[in-house]
Amino acid sequence: MVTGIGLMSGGLDSMLAARLLMDQGIDVVGISFTTPFFGSANAEKAAGKIGFRLLIRDITGIHLEVVKNPASGYGANMNPCIDCHTLMLTEAGKIMEREGWDFIFTGEVLNQRPMSQTRAALNRVANLSGYRGLILRPLSALRLAETIPEQGGKVDRQRLLDIQGRSRKPQMGLAEKYGIRDYPSPAGGCLLTDQSFSARLRDLFENGPEEGIPALEMLRIGRHFRLHPAVKVIVGRNHDENCRLMELKGEKDVIFRTVEIPGPVALLAGEPSEADVQLAASLCARYCKAAGEPVRVSLEGRGRSGEVEAAPISEEEIAPLRV
Numbered sequence: 001m002v003t004g005i006g007l008m009s010g011g012l013d014s015m016l017a018a019r020l021l022m023d024q025g026i027d028v029v030g031i032s033f034t035t036p037f038f039g040s041a042n043a044e045k046a047a048g049k050i051g052f053r054l055l056i057r058d059i060t061g062i063h064l065e066v067v068k069n070p071a072s073g074y075g076a077n078m079n080p081c082i083d084c085h086t087l088m089l090t091e092a093g094k095i096m097e098r099e100g101w102d103f104i105f106t107g108e109v110l111n112q113r114p115m116s117q118t119r120a121a122l123n124r125v126a127n128l129s130g131y132r133g134l135i136l137r138p139l140s141a142l143r144l145a146e147t148i149p150e151q152g153g154k155v156d157r158q159r160l161l162d163i164q165g166r167s168r169k170p171q172m173g174l175a176e177k178y179g180i181r182d183y184p185s186p187a188g189g190c191l192l193t194d195q196s197f198s199a200r201l202r203d204l205f206e207n208g209p210e211e212g213i214p215a216l217e218m219l220r221i222g223r224h225f226r227l228h229p230a231v232k233v234i235v236g237r238n239h240d241e242n243c244r245l246m247e248l249k250g251e252k253d254v255i256f257r258t259v260e261i262p263g264p265v266a267l268l269a270g271e272p273s274e275a276d277v278q279l280a281a282s283l284c285a286r287y288c289k290a291a292g293e294p295v296r297v298s299l300e301g302r303g304r305s306g307e308v309e310a311a312p313i314s315e316e317e318i319a320p321l322r323v
């Protein structure tokens with residue numbers, strides 16, 4: 001049996017690519033890569049809807065190196081799409097070789113995205129991955145060079161498509177034909193393309209002593225304030241975020257909570273001075289239910305526990321600290 005392994009975002013295009021190949025009797029295996037920046041939820045739903053096997057691989061370590069030092073640079077935000085995509089194709093290719101499968105496929109559409117899906121960009125990632133010739137893009141195949149599985153008769157080129165450009169109409173027509181509904185919007189799901197998340201990540205890379213996966217996970221939640229290059233405060237915005245901060249806190253972090261007055265959890269990370277401790281307490285006080293009055297704030301961590309009195313920090317003071 002012919003088997004293709006497909007990069008699976010779980011978006012409509014990757015679903016359609018899988019379905020087109022399945023229509024030819026090809027055994028399709030999807031692969032979804034996970035990191036703190038994107039997960040496999042959409043791919044899992046897609047696998048259930050279309051009916052293919054799905055592999056899930058955590059590539060946080062190697063992916064983070066790419067995000068920190070992208071050889072081909074970033075997109076509009078902290079998204080190193082060319083290098084990220086190359087990495088995914090390379091990892092999928094290794095699995096293909098190990099399992100003795102026949103080719104890799106993606107749901108990419110020629111010229112759908114201005115930077116990452118031009119002919120040059122598609123060829124570039126294929127070359128960089130080392131698997132050019134074995135990477136099939138079923139939705140645009142008729143506009144691209146014939147691949148090895150097509151040349152060898154493993155894939156019937158005549159049953160592939162010639163979609164190109166930014167219009168989504170052909171894909172929506174196909175979705176209708178296949179009865180695919182409720183698919184996620186294109187380009188969703190990767191935090192590296194989000195402007196405010198990218199600002200926090202850039203700040204972490206440039207200033208943060210905070211390390212490890214919890215520091216990355218914390219970028220998704222709360223209000224972030226950089227007091228100094230070595231000191232940061234994160235304030236939860238709701239009950240769930242307060243709980244998550246407590247789960248993610250490290251041994252060296254200090255936790256602040258208002259006493260007797262409902263308020264947020266504030267987490268102080270880094271190497272704080274006494275003035276930083278007081279400032280963190282003022283940030284915590286700023287978001288509690290007291291109307292601008294000084295409040296008592298408990299603190300715990302770094303071998304100390306106790307209470308301080310803190311007046312809420314003013315808007316003027318807070319503005320330059322926001323990340």
Ligand code: SF4
Binds near residue numbers: 081084085190
């Ligand atoms: S959008 Fe995110 S997951 Fe997709 S290629 Fe770019 S960096 Fe990678």
